[in-house]
Amino acid sequence: MALKVALLGCGVVGSEVVRLVNEQSGELQARIGASLEIGGIAVRRLGRARGTGLDPELFTTDAMGLVTREDIDLVVEVIGGIEPARSLILAAIKAGKSVVTANKALLAEDGATIHAAARAAGVDVYYEASVAGAIPLLRPLRDSLAGDRVHRVLGIVNGTTNYILDRMDRLGAGFAESLEEAQSLGYAEADPTADVEGFDAAAKAAILARLAFHTPVTAADVHREGITEVSAADIASAKAMGCVVKLLAICQRAEDKTSIGVRVHPVMLPREHPLANVAEAYNAVFVEAESAGRLMFYGAGAGGAPTASAVLGDLVAVARNRLANTSVAEGEEDTGLAVHPMGQTITSYHVSLDVADRPGVLASVADVFADHGVSIKNVRQEGSGEDAQLVLVSHTAPDAALSATVAELRSHDMVRAVASVMRVETFSDH
Numbered sequence: 001m002a003l004k005v006a007l008l009g010c011g012v013v014g015s016e017v018v019r020l021v022n023e024q025s026g027e028l029q030a031r032i033g034a035s036l037e038i039g040g041i042a043v044r045r046l047g048r049a050r051g052t053g054l055d056p057e058l059f060t061t062d063a064m065g066l067v068t069r070e071d072i073d074l075v076v077e078v079i080g081g082i083e084p085a086r087s088l089i090l091a092a093i094k095a096g097k098s099v100v101t102a103n104k105a106l107l108a109e110d111g112a113t114i115h116a117a118a119r120a121a122g123v124d125v126y127y128e129a130s131v132a133g134a135i136p137l138l139r140p141l142r143d144s145l146a147g148d149r150v151h152r153v154l155g156i157v158n159g160t161t162n163y164i165l166d167r168m169d170r171l172g173a174g175f176a177e178s179l180e181e182a183q184s185l186g187y188a189e190a191d192p193t194a195d196v197e198g199f200d201a202a203a204k205a206a207i208l209a210r211l212a213f214h215t216p217v218t219a220a221d222v223h224r225e226g227i228t229e230v231s232a233a234d235i236a237s238a239k240a241m242g243c244v245v246k247l248l249a250i251c252q253r254a255e256d257k258t259s260i261g262v263r264v265h266p267v268m269l270p271r272e273h274p275l276a277n278v279a280e281a282y283n284a285v286f287v288e289a290e291s292a293g294r295l296m297f298y299g300a301g302a303g304g305a306p307t308a309s310a311v312l313g314d315l316v317a318v319a320r321n322r323l324a325n326t327s328v329a330e331g332e333e334d335t336g337l338a339v340h341p342m343g344q345t346i347t348s349y350h351v352s353l354d355v356a357d358r359p360g361v362l363a364s365v366a367d368v369f370a371d372h373g374v375s376i377k378n379v380r381q382e383g384s385g386e387d388a389q390l391v392l393v394s395h396t397a398p399d400a401a402l403s404a405t406v407a408e409l410r411s412h413d414m415v416r417a418v419a420s421v422m423r424v425e426t427f428s429d430h
């Protein structure tokens with residue numbers, strides 16, 4: 001028996017999916033109990049067929065015709081973007097086909113529609129490749145941790161920005177030259193906005209938060225700050241504190257357990273934290289769960305073959321389900337946890353101020369923190385005279401109180417400049 005697969009898109013990931021399905025056909029057949037056969041490949045232009053060594057008859061520009069073809073059992077969507085991917089996936093589901101997709105943008109924007117359609121049709125939608133590429137992460141969250149209560153997910157889920165920050169940390173390089181280097185190595189796109197402004201990580205954060213907390217979350221719910229403002233001075237400040245700067249996706253249950261926070265922003269992280277040692281373009285996700293404790297998932301977050309590995313794993317899973325005449329219903333979110341605004345998120349700040357080294361400066365700066373109900377954890381002074389710098393780290397407080405403190409410091413007459421502001425994360429108490 002053979003299961004026929006329609007492949008939508010044959011770019012970086014799609015071409016590797018074709019290669020792996022063909023090269024590993026014997027092993028896949030043994031693992032599934034049926035062979036997998038590429039039944040058709042939808043491309044934008046037919047010129048794509050040349051040089052693949054595949055039967056040119058497999059290629060079509062009629063993606064909708066392909067997904068609804070009667071002999072197709074499973075659909076792999078690796079086109080990306082919202083449309084036509086959404087219409088194609090919904091048509092496939094309606095026609096009773098299970099779907100594997102790597103499309104984080106679509107799932108973060110409209111996953112609810114897709115999961116509801118899959119539930120109604122009794123088919124699978126698997127999407128392991130959409131977050132942290134090759135790393136088995138979404139199915140462990142969905143399946144292996146289904147009996148636990150996740151408190152927090154901290155993730156390095158964008159390789160491009162991790163590469164840039166790692167280079168700034170190791171070589172003392174600036175942001176612009178590190179970005180150029182990332183582009184020349186093929187990590188960052190020609191237009192790196194989605195990576196450096198945190199949009200890519202925010203989409204992944206929404207997907208992680210939905211799975212971790214069983215509640216609907218979209219990309220629009222995610223507080224997002226990128227890394228374009230991270231300066232060499234911020235990195236040096238972090239170093240002086242024994243920290244490293246990372247762009248993290250953070251999904252966290254509020255202490256009173258009635259809501260969650262979902263955010264992406266640069267963070268100072270202690271060097272002893274396992275995520276601090278994730279170098280180059282690697283991804284890693286740290287999960288804190290009530291019974292499991294601390295878990296870490298590490299590996300390649302992008303690239304054709306690593307991403308195709310995750311797609312193939314999903315393809316085997318949906319093929320097995322298809323043969324067993326079953327499907328995994330997903331997306332009936334049951335906790336009703338709302339996403340609270342960033343201002344209510346409990347964080348702590350590292351603030352570096354240019355001040356004059358005069359009596360009373362520290363006291364009046366400390367007053368500003370106190371006026372906003374923010375407690376100071378530690379203070380140190382660097383330099384002296386007119387070039388003194390005060391470096392303060394706060395205890396945790398609502399983000400709104402911390403940002404109001406910084407706003408007031410910016411206009412304070414004893415503060416010449418606010419040189420660096422960054423949130424600090426540590427291990428949580430769970």
Ligand SMILES: NC(=O)c1ccc[n+]([C@@H]2O[C@H](COP(=O)([O-])OP(=O)(O)OC[C@H]3O[C@@H](n4cnc5c(N)ncnc54)[C@H](O)[C@@H]3O)[C@@H](O)[C@H]2O)c1
Pocket residue numbers: 008009010011012013014042043044045063077078079080081084102103104105129130133301302303304307
């Ligand atoms: N490249 C990675 O490392 C990586 C990692 C994780 C997830 N992903 C996701 O995988 C998906 C694919 O990424 P990619 O890197 O392979 O992109 P890509 O741009 O290399 O490939 C997409 C392909 O789809 C084709 N296409 C566009 N519109 C089409 C249409 N209407 N019909 C048929 N084909 C069409 C394009 O011509 C292109 O060849 C995206 O959702 C991406 O977010 C990629």
Ligand SMILES: N[C@@H](CCO)C(=O)O
Pocket residue numbers: 133157158159160161187195200301302303
């Ligand atoms: N642009 C992404 C690719 C995978 O989503 C990254 O840099 O990690």
Ligand code: NA
Pocket residue numbers: 128129130131132133134135136137138310
């Ligand atoms: Na993954």
